[in-house]
Amino acid sequence: MQLETQPLQLKLSTPFRIARGVEEIADNLLVTLSHDGLSGYGEAAPSAYYGETATTVSACLERFARELGDDPFLIADILERLDHVIGRNPAAKAAIDMALYDLVGKLLNLPLYRLLGLNPARSALTSFTIGLDTPEHMAEKAARAQDYPILKIKVGTRHDVENVRAIRAVSQATLRVDANAGWSVKEAIRTINALAEYGIEFVEQPIAPGDLEGLRLLRQQIPVPIIVDESCVSLEDIPRLAGCVDGINIKLMKCGGISHALKMIHTARAHHLQVMLGCMIESSLAITAAAHLTPLVDYADLDGNLLIDNDPFCGVRVIQGKLILPERPGLGVVPRVHTGGENDKQGVV
Known part of the structure; x- marks a missing residue:
């Protein structure tokens, strides 16, 4: 080759x-x-x-x-x-x-999902991410993302409650929050309990990755599930997280690709953990590769391609948040023809 x-x-x-x-x-x-x-x-x-x-x-x-x-x-x-x-x-x-x-x-x-024996009808809904900004700008972005039934809100600042309150005022979407390890344990307990009033579904990576005891304590003190991202990089991380958290976020770029992601999914299930598939800022090529695995998981955060202006590929589509897998062979990704029209891009920011 x-x-x-x-x-x-x-x-x-x-x-x-x-x-x-x-x-x-x-x-x-x-x-x-x-x-x-x-x-x-x-x-x-x-x-x-x-x-x-x-x-x-x-x-x-x-x-x-x-x-x-x-x-x-x-x-x-x-x-x-x-x-x-x-x-x-x-x-x-x-x-x-x-x-x-x-x-x-x-x-x-064969498309990848058939190669893996998966049902495309069971593909997940993806969240759409709202990055940190002022409450006004975050609310504006949330209002413009009305086609997405799930929003992931970046948190980890002194203004988190104000930001989420502003978003909830303009959106009835399911809200997930992601602190990217931005809180101490005490800050996480206080802030998450305040955010629970706005109906958040779960919190992602609230505290530092290595603090397993902190995660265990936090889990006892808050009313929503904890999904970890930075705490779970590879297969070996999963057993030690069981009992500390409710689920893990698997990214192809963290674990090494589809083969390792499949192993992590099955290992997480063996430890009674929920599974989310996430992403970095990626084109539709890598996003589509991950999307083929979503029939196996509980949650998806596969919106990296929706956050960019110059996606060179077409692959998975998103309709009302639902990931629609391509039927073409392999990953099913083809070069995008840029016409300058609105069909060049599927996302909103």
Whole structure:
């Protein structure tokens, strides 16, 4: 198999602010794997928080190109070789992994969900994210997102209650809040109990990732479930989280791709944990790869492609929040034809 890479710079429609920073451009990479006249595509969305950049991903992919072999069906063997070559670097491995699944699906003329034996009718509703801003601007964004029945509200500041109150005043959507580890335990107890008045469904990553005892204490003191993101990076994190939280957020870019995500889903179920599939700022390529797995999970937060202006691909569609999986082979993603019209973009900000 031949591997090619190229930059994939994604421009956010508006600066995207969370508790630990702001993002305007996502420097991703596109991977193309060619075999037997067909091409499979993958995307890496590196996060500095997890120790990856576009430069480190590019270096990893260059090294991985020599380890792919000639049989794209041997996905488990290929990924095992990559783990031996370079540890960690999950976004680089996720790009290879999804490109392999895309290629195999095309060789078999099957969409990924059929390849995995999943029912597309059971795909999840995705939330739509409202980044940190003033209460007025957050409420305005929420009002414009009326086509999405679930909103994820970024929190982790001194103004969280004011922000959520402003959003609830203009929206009857289901509200989830995500602090990105922005609170101390005491702040989390106080703030979440105040936010519960506005009918939030759950809170995501309220406190620092390594504070398991804090999560256990917090869970006893609040009336809503806790889903963790930064606390759960890989398969090995799941057993220690059982009893501390109610669920985990799996991202292809954190865990290393579709293969690892499937293992994490089943392991979480064995530990009686709920599962959400999340994302970084990604194009429709990586978002669609994750969307194919949503028939297996409870929640989805797959809106990274809806937050950008220059999505180069078409894949999964969103209708009233429902993820509609493509029926084309593999991931089912094709290049987007940019006409300058309103159909070029599915999201609102």
